[in-house]
Amino acid sequence: MKQLENIGTKQKNINKICVIGLGYIGLPTASMLANHGYYVVGVDIDEKRVELIKNGELIIDEPGLMTLVKGAINSGNLNVKTEPEEADAFIICVPTPVIHDKNNKDNNKNNNKDNNNETPKCDLTYVLSAVNGIKPYLKDGNLVVIESTIPPKTTEMIYKLIDKNIHMAYCPERVLPGKILKELVENDRIVGGIDEESSELAKEVYKSFVDGDIYLTNSTTAEMVKLMENTFRDVNIALANEFAKVCTEMKVNVWDAINLANKHPRVNILNPGPGVGGHCISIDPWFIVEKSKNAELIKKARELNDNMPKYVCNLIVKEFKKLNINNPKVSIFGVTYKGNVDDTRESPAKKIIECLLSNDFNVSIYDPHAKVFEYPLNKLEDCIKGSDCIIVLTDHDEFKNFEKEDIYEISKLMKHKIVIDTKNILNHNLWKESKFEVKLLGDGTTWNVK
Numbered sequence: 001m002k003q004l005e006n007i008g009t010k011q012k013n014i015n016k017i018c019v020i021g022l023g024y025i026g027l028p029t030a031s032m033l034a035n036h037g038y039y040v041v042g043v044d045i046d047e048k049r050v051e052l053i054k055n056g057e058l059i060i061d062e063p064g065l066m067t068l069v070k071g072a073i074n075s076g077n078l079n080v081k082t083e084p085e086e087a088d089a090f091i092i093c094v095p096t097p098v099i100h101d102k103n104n105k106d107n108n109k110n111n112n113k114d115n116n117n118e119t120p121k122c123d124l125t126y127v128l129s130a131v132n133g134i135k136p137y138l139k140d141g142n143l144v145v146i147e148s149t150i151p152p153k154t155t156e157m158i159y160k161l162i163d164k165n166i167h168m169a170y171c172p173e174r175v176l177p178g179k180i181l182k183e184l185v186e187n188d189r190i191v192g193g194i195d196e197e198s199s200e201l202a203k204e205v206y207k208s209f210v211d212g213d214i215y216l217t218n219s220t221t222a223e224m225v226k227l228m229e230n231t232f233r234d235v236n237i238a239l240a241n242e243f244a245k246v247c248t249e250m251k252v253n254v255w256d257a258i259n260l261a262n263k264h265p266r267v268n269i270l271n272p273g274p275g276v277g278g279h280c281i282s283i284d285p286w287f288i289v290e291k292s293k294n295a296e297l298i299k300k301a302r303e304l305n306d307n308m309p310k311y312v313c314n315l316i317v318k319e320f321k322k323l324n325i326n327n328p329k330v331s332i333f334g335v336t337y338k339g340n341v342d343d344t345r346e347s348p349a350k351k352i353i354e355c356l357l358s359n360d361f362n363v364s365i366y367d368p369h370a371k372v373f374e375y376p377l378n379k380l381e382d383c384i385k386g387s388d389c390i391i392v393l394t395d396h397d398e399f400k401n402f403e404k405e406d407i408y409e410i411s412k413l414m415k416h417k418i419v420i421d422t423k424n425i426l427n428h429n430l431w432k433e434s435k436f437e438v439k440l441l442g443d444g445t446t447w448n449v450k
């Protein structure tokens with residue numbers, strides 16, 4: 001790995017960039033490039049999305065994004081449409097979800113005895129269709145960059161597939177939803193070229209707006225780096241979740257225990273919770289598992305985190321049996337995959353709701369950020385009216401900031417005053433003052449069940 005010298009004196013090779021996919025990653029990236037002097041064509045197959053962006057309407061709840069997009073469009077440097085066109089560079093930012101492919105030959109080939117052939121794998125359909133979409137417009141010397149998260153060796157595979165005299169690089173995106181604009185500029189970047197010239201060309205593009213360092217490597221290393229970062233976080237959270245289960249058995253408060261363990265100078269355990277969601281951490285580690293027969297810990301951690309919603313649901317079901325409340329009505333607070341975002345993809349809340357419904361619970365939902373969800377979203381009052389219990393599944397600021405008066409008003413509408421906090425974000429003393437029984441995930445002392 002080497003960090004190249006500043007190549008600012010070099011002649012600018014790229015003036016026009018086509019960004020394919022205008023979602024959480026593509027739209028900020030296209031706008032950022034447009035605001036830094038490139039002429040950018042933003043492309044999305046979703047006509048409605050393209051129209052909304054053109055009209056300056058908010059499609060993603062991300063701080064500062066709309067100002068950036070409007071600035072880019074008003075400058076004349078960003079044009080959005082549904083079809084690609086000729087450009088000097090193309091940046092692919094389309095989704096890479098997982099599919100559960102029973103006939104995955106790679107899995108069967110790599111089969112270790114636990115790696116059954118239903119192990120999720122990366123669905124490259126969107127990436128391949130984006131590549132096919134730009135192929136007719138590619139000219140000799142063009143640069144193609146993939147930002148979508150992909151399994152190792154995919155960039156090489158696509159380079160061969162394109163089979164043209166082009167430059168190509170994999171440049172993983174590392175921004176944190178909720179802080180996308182800040183991290184887009186400040187984070188260090190990894191640029192993995194198919195060859196050195198490709199890396200340098202891609203670096204030229206990112207250097208226009210990135211304040212962090214830009215490290216050059218090859219494409220397969222860059223693919224591994226991206227997956228290793230998210231896997232590191234997934235495994236750490238799995239450990240925290242396992243500690244939560246153990247501490248529940250031991251009648252210990254895991255949050256206190258983790259807090260104290262983290263006082264060690266070389267320990268940094270993350271937080272347990274109802275599960276790991278989102279389009280990234282909950283799926284990217286599978287892209288390693290699908291390609292390697294040695295990814296045992298990674299697979300185990302993924303499974304552990306994927307089973308947390310079921311663990312939480314079972315805990316709640318058992319608790320209600322013990323409390324002798326039949327067909328309880330529960331109010332779910334928060335269904336996005338994490339706090340203060342609107343994204344519900346792979347949200348643990350969905351699995352918990354499904355499980356509660358299958359156990360004859362009545363479920364109502366309140367989420368001040370979510371706009372789209374598989375189940376109906378209610379206003380706060382409608383959600384809690386006649387409810388036996390509030391279950392907090394997402395760490396939105398709105399829940400953290402409930403004041404004494406808010407909690408008192410909530411308590412008046414409830415049938416039973418029970419609140420289950422799976423994120424440890426509520427001010428428990430305030431809730432207790434309003435006569436709520438507070439149960440905390442990972443705190444064995446607050447549960448009636450064994």
Ligand SMILES: NC(=O)C1=CN([C@@H]2O[C@H](COP(=O)(O)OP(=O)(O)OC[C@H]3O[C@@H](n4cnc5c(N)ncnc54)[C@H](O)[C@@H]3O)[C@@H](O)[C@H]2O)C=CC1
Pocket residue numbers: 020021022023024025026043044045046049093094095096126129130133147148149150173174175176177279280
């Ligand atoms: N959301 C995040 O925080 C991060 C995402 N990533 C990766 O970036 C990639 C994109 O993720 P998001 O932006 O979250 O997805 P997204 O779903 O928000 O946006 C993707 C967009 O691509 C469009 N699209 C799909 N196929 C297309 C095609 N053939 N041509 C043109 N447009 C097409 C979709 O209509 C959609 O608007 C994924 O691989 C993800 O893993 C990486 C780091 C962070």
Ligand SMILES: CC(=O)N[C@@H]1[C@@H](OP(=O)(O)OP(=O)(O)OC[C@H]2O[C@@H](n3ccc(=O)[nH]c3=O)[C@H](O)[C@@H]2O)O[C@H](C(=O)O)[C@@H](O)[C@@H]1O
Pocket residue numbers: 149173174175176177229230233237270271272273274275276277278279280281337338339
């Ligand atoms: C290594 C890393 O920090 N990766 C980031 C991650 O963003 P993402 O929003 O998915 O990560 P997150 O905030 O850890 O949330 C993921 C999930 O994990 C849960 N979570 C998170 C932290 C924690 O201590 N406990 C926990 O249970 C969250 O509630 C959520 O359901 O994945 C992004 C991505 O790759 O898309 C990446 O760009 C981001 O930088």
